[in-house]
Amino acid sequence: MAKKTIPDWVYQCLDQYGNCACGRNLTKKLGKDGLIQELEANGYPCELEILSDATDEEYPKDGTYIVVSKNREILLDSDDTENEEDY
Numbered sequence: 001m002a003k004k005t006i007p008d009w010v011y012q013c014l015d016q017y018g019n020c021a022c023g024r025n026l027t028k029k030l031g032k033d034g035l036i037q038e039l040e041a042n043g044y045p046c047e048l049e050i051l052s053d054a055t056d057e058e059y060p061k062d063g064t065y066i067v068v069s070k071n072r073e074i075l076l077d078s079d080d081t082e083n084e085e086d087y
Contacts, residue, residue: 004038004042005029005030005038006022006026006030006035006038006039006042007026010022010026010039010067011042011044014039014044014046014067014069018068018069018071019066019067019068019069020066020067021064021065021066022035022065022066022067023065024059024060024061024063024065026065027048027050027059027065028059032048035048035067036048036067039067044069045069045070045071046067046068046069046070047067047068047070048065048066048067048068049065049066049067049068050063050064050065050066051063051064051066052064
């Protein structure tokens with residue numbers, strides 16, 4: 001297992017919601033590629049989305065930094081199946 005520098009709450013959000021607003025500080029500390037590589041090494045393949053009006057900054061201060069699980073579609077499909085069974 002890779003060295004763990006990503007806080008547990010990020011993994012909990014990914015497990016529960018399939019995405020997590022991980023923040024600028026964590027993203028800048030690990031680097032965009034480092035964040036994604038560490039998540040993948042720990043079994044969480046993700047993509048990073050940075051939502052911001054600033055297009056000329058690598059790590060915009062006003063940005064929202066979201067990691068989205070590549071397995072999110074699988075999670076959503078399983079939720080739909082569970083909900084159908086309730087009816």
